[in-house]
Amino acid sequence: MAERPLHGGDPSVLRRLNSAATLRELRDGGESTLSGLANRVGLSRPTTEGVLGELIGRGLVAEVAPRPGSALGRPARRYRFRAEAGHALGIAVDAHRVRLLVTDLGGEVAGGHRAGLDPHARPDARIAAVRAAVKECLAAAGIGRASLRAVAAGTPGVVGPDGTVTRCAAVPGWEGVELGRELGRSFACPVLVENDANLAAMAERWRGAARAADDVVCVYAGLHTGAGALIGGRLHRGRWGAAGEIGMLPELGLRDTTAVLLTGGGPGPAASGAALAGLASAGPALDDAERVLAAAGRRDPAATEAVERLAARMSRGVAAMALALDPEMIVVGGPLAGAGAPLVGALRRHVPPLCLSPVRIEASELGDEAVGLGAVRLALDRIDEDLFRVDRAPGAAEPAGAPAEPGATESAGR
Amino acid sequence: MAERPLHGGDPSVLRRLNSAATLRELRDGGESTLSGLANRVGLSRPTTEGVLGELIGRGLVAEVAPRPGSALGRPARRYRFRAEAGHALGIAVDAHRVRLLVTDLGGEVAGGHRAGLDPHARPDARIAAVRAAVKECLAAAGIGRASLRAVAAGTPGVVGPDGTVTRCAAVPGWEGVELGRELGRSFACPVLVENDANLAAMAERWRGAARAADDVVCVYAGLHTGAGALIGGRLHRGRWGAAGEIGMLPELGLRDTTAVLLTGGGPGPAASGAALAGLASAGPALDDAERVLAAAGRRDPAATEAVERLAARMSRGVAAMALALDPEMIVVGGPLAGAGAPLVGALRRHVPPLCLSPVRIEASELGDEAVGLGAVRLALDRIDEDLFRVDRAPGAAEPAGAPAEPGATESAGR
Incomplete structure (x- = not known):
């Protein structure tokens, strides 16, 4: 009557299955007594006791101090x-700033840090500044580097499967930088790198506007506008990490979005490219854009017209993603989605007439935390893979993407 | 030491798990002795014997006649x-013809049929003609209607979750037709309806050019050009069944593709719309298109130029799908992909410069069988759901989408 055993009869795999099931139940279902836990997981008391001993030994489970006077006997x-047994670090880096967010294993925010970056800095200087920001962030939060179990970084551009930035128009000199490998030198844990719009999509589903949705397109409107998609609840990266780069087609109006907002763009890509060239430093350009959006929020006529013009142009690209994927929801985030979201309101008017299906367009609720939060989610997912894997011993996991160099931890923050 | 049982302790669920595992092993792994099977599935001999008795009783398993003189004793x-215990029927219907394909439960082709349709026929006449074709197909193959375990139909246009054609430019009067419900009247089994490009994508992965790929875009080039996508090996329909309808954006060049090939299109959508209006009957237009493609295959200069012009125009839409999804492969199928595939060759030149990632473009190997074959695959998937489901008793499955009307079987073919 035996079912085919999932573990192929290997007792060490069975132990890991039991251990993973117990850990997951404690993490997701909350604290418990031994018998309650045995019951919830479907294991015997002695097996549960053994598993708990092992998990306590690994530092993943603790006995809770009994509440004083809570019962007789x-x-x-x-x-x-x-949850404090380890931490996840999320890094959002672009042309003009770096934002960091660190959480415990339960996703509770334990610290954060922001720093401006020189938009003209060379890649090595930019990476050094990121390292310095990480050092400061961890010090301020009182978190040791050894407590980090995974790190993820978000950047504009296309990120190849190996963590290299293969295409990037928004950060000078960034194309070709092996960001996963470079950042990996600073950490002993796995380091992942991902496109910023992709991370924003993950963040929106985790803690933002897309909490109930499985098929989500996130349009991330900044200097240029990118898109990320979740399909069936999972990030769809594509074969080369380039899914969502529909802005490559100039007629879809997703290039140079900030420049178009500020200058009105022009009849074609050449004109808007020229407009962008005049805005050498992305930081001030985005600041100016935010002022225009705020003015549109106050119904300033010229600003309102500029936002309408941008939305009309962008609507082709947003509709292209909507038509390609027919998602449950489109979340519009990024710097241009802020300031009362006049751009989102304008897109709600311009996009649906171009589409076949009813289109639900929501404004991001995460502001400029989205990319860092998505990076944390990606790092936590990576940690989960290690915590709940059953095909090899815990702790035997190797960093994916960027192999950590032994002793490299000390060299961080240079 | 017990694992949490998958079956929640319900013995009837355990029986169904064992039965499903045994059936799958016999279907996918080939015929077997009792002990060999018990060993392969991981059940005891008595349990396997019981399961086989049940499966024989359901007509799904048979004892094989011993090979004469193959052994002593x-x-x-x-x-x-x-595999002959049931059949799947695939129907491909469009403006000017219907093609049918029937297979056994193992996907072996057991029959097929084609018939021309009047492109100007009203929907009820079109559906009656489909019913007549089904009748003829089954009679010629010697397959009783009661042997059909699922039917799937492919059509141009957007098909809503309930099997209604919600949008369709290619078949006159087809929009709003409740095709799933209408066809459902002819069958006692589940009837599914799906967009033709979506089914072509499924067919390419099953028996076509995309056999090794999980993330596939299928571009189906006909009167208009549609697209279907598989993500992670599964069809991505989208929230309203409209995924892949990127041709809605006229600047992407996927509308009126046959007309553009024949007339050279024009500067904008209005001109090509007018060109299409002159081609009232889709059948002859596609025949003319195939003649142009054949001439291009023979290097006729005018025909070659017409194909180049069409490819240049279509490349925007193909690139948009490639940029949105970054698939492993793009398969180009449909009537315009035939005749030596000069269009595919031209797209291979025009699409990659618009994309970020290396783009692999392959010609369909399935010719005009793709949609019917994809429909059979969809029907077989539906049958598998019933055969291998464990959450309720076999045979208790209800048709999805179109509920069968008791006694409706006799009314088919009117």
């Missing part, structure tokens, strides 16, 4: 997931 | 999956 021991 | 009994 000896209270039953209770156990909890130690 | 009594040969061990062998069992096989009865």
